[in-house]
Amino acid sequence: MSAAYATFGLAPATRAGGVLADGGYQVHRDFVDFIVDGRPLLFQLSDLDAVSPLASDIPPAIFTAQVRSLLLEARPPLPDGRFVIYGCPECADLACGAVTAVIERDGDDYIWRDFAWQTDEHADLELNGYHGIGPLRFHGPEYRAALAALIEDTEGPPAPRRRVLLIGARVAVLARLAAALRTIGIGADITQDARAVPAEELRGYGAVAFGRAIGEAERAAVRKAFEQAGVEVAYVDGLAPIVPLLVAQIEHALDRSPLGQRRLTGLVAADGEAGIEVTSSCRVQVTAYRLDRLYRTHTQEVFDGILEPGRHRILLDPKAVKGESFVVARTSGSVLVEPVRR
Template identity: 60%
Template sequence: MTSQYATFGLVPATRAGGVLADGAYQAHRDFLDFAVDGSPLLARLADLDAVSPLAFDLGPSDFAEQVRTLLPEAEKPLEGSRRVIYGCPECAGLACGEPVCGGLASVGFACGAVTAVIERDGPDIVWRDFGRQTGRTPDAERDGYHDIGPYRFRGEEYRAALERLLPADGAPAPELPAGPRALLIGPRAALLARLAAALRRIGISAEITLDAVHAHADELRKYGVVVFGRTIGPDERDAVLNALAVARSEAVCVTVLAPIVPLLVAQVEQALDRTPDRRRLQRLTAVAGGAEAEVEVASACRVRLVAHRLDRLSRPRTRALFDAVLAPGTHRIPLETRAVRGRSFLTAHTSEAVLVAPVAR
């Protein structure tokens, strides 16, 4: 077992939601990831779509219970001193029973969790024997992450990072970040209504209004993204932007690109991304007249590429083009001509981020 120390910390992370090419929904989840030696641990599992147990959408008591399960003296929930490190972002269970689950099953396995042994070694805390688990015990040879860990943490540092998330004696529980909210500006027409319904379906609160200018400043500051409908003119847009500035809102403003709901959901997810410097998906562009997509990734991750367009009858068309793990660097991916003809757009998805790019002609 390693005798070298690793540092332990917690960093905000997001599992980006969306509407998939087949019409299925993928939940948006905000959570705390484990930072080992300053780097998010989940990023070392390149093809994994998962969240830690420390998800912000849990109630205060459930969140505190999940924090305690990561302390070695807590009651052990799994055999062999194993604890859940990452779980399915859709069902949060070891085995949800669904034949197609948007989380861990999306990499070719039954829905499950990543677990590890968490134990005390003197004053230290050790994480070891990482593996995928769908039943009572994992198969170490088949499902083990042999290149991950073991990690030895100083007990004082480890406990301090977790215990600051727990309520002190007689004190209220620490306040968790509020969930993402989107303000849609425009008439309550079919497009914005469908977009609001899709955002709520994946866990993003969405409200529609025709008058954001006279909204209270405290209310405006609650929104992470403001979406301008297609009927909003320059004067109305400028008035809203001024109201947001006066309210000192940090909301990102976007304009509807096309009446295609999955594309608009991707726009909202991109606007909600507050950590572009930490994301693995760095850049997406369409090159060579739309014949290729250029994708840049900072570290190995699974990338899904989807094309969106309107056909000659203004009907939305969505097609999945690419789905694979990419190594760090810049990659050129050929595009199907039929999928990007006319006015079209590309979306690139990883488990943590979404990018949107027009296909220039």
């Protein structure tokens, strides 16, 4: 089969969870993405919200079976030699839709071809084919080495540390925040003194979030406790007692995907506008949060649309960013948070 060679690799990726402006929730998922010619294959699919079958929260035996399937050591899960490349991040049900492709051997090479959007057992290439993607030809040794490395040592993907330690003075806010994080698949614990937490437990955290009332001496003690336990964690300085905003900050802190492989790479909020930078065509949602003089929260969705690669300026409603206010920008894979500066 005639097809130009492409490089094949794998990299950790995240489907960012969050508390949405409409009150809904979006589940956090960590997965391994396919890197083709140095770029995530998912980025060629515009605004698709999906994850690969190589998700970190599936049982090790199923993860290993998925890897062996991509190596063609097992029968295709779908008719006509088709494999799921990306599926629904919430339920992985084919009925929700999935990107599928034929995977086959040609000598020592592996070829991915006939990409399509599929919602039942058979793909309609004429109606739902991704005609601008593939066929992709991968060198066999490179392809096998990348996939085999996922299961050679641990029989599963590296386990991300999806637990957060919450430290603050407002117990009611911390309780709501912990509940929201658990709802989207992130563990959360509340404490006032990390020095009382055993080192073995500290090693399970990926981030620490401080409330605004926590002083520098207390923060330094927490950092020292983690250093003594030999744990590197991300530290989050909570911007305001607004649960969706804090969830977005924590999601950003937990993002372990390489910086060069993120869609959303820049956010500034000043002088009545938000500046956003994206690396590939994708859906971007921008939400403004503000606290009024009585510390009540006000939320406004200011933008929801497809942005092309590059830098963009989005006007902010003056009422939405009056006083102490913040902007959250999110794509399916990442989220950024910034205070509005005058």
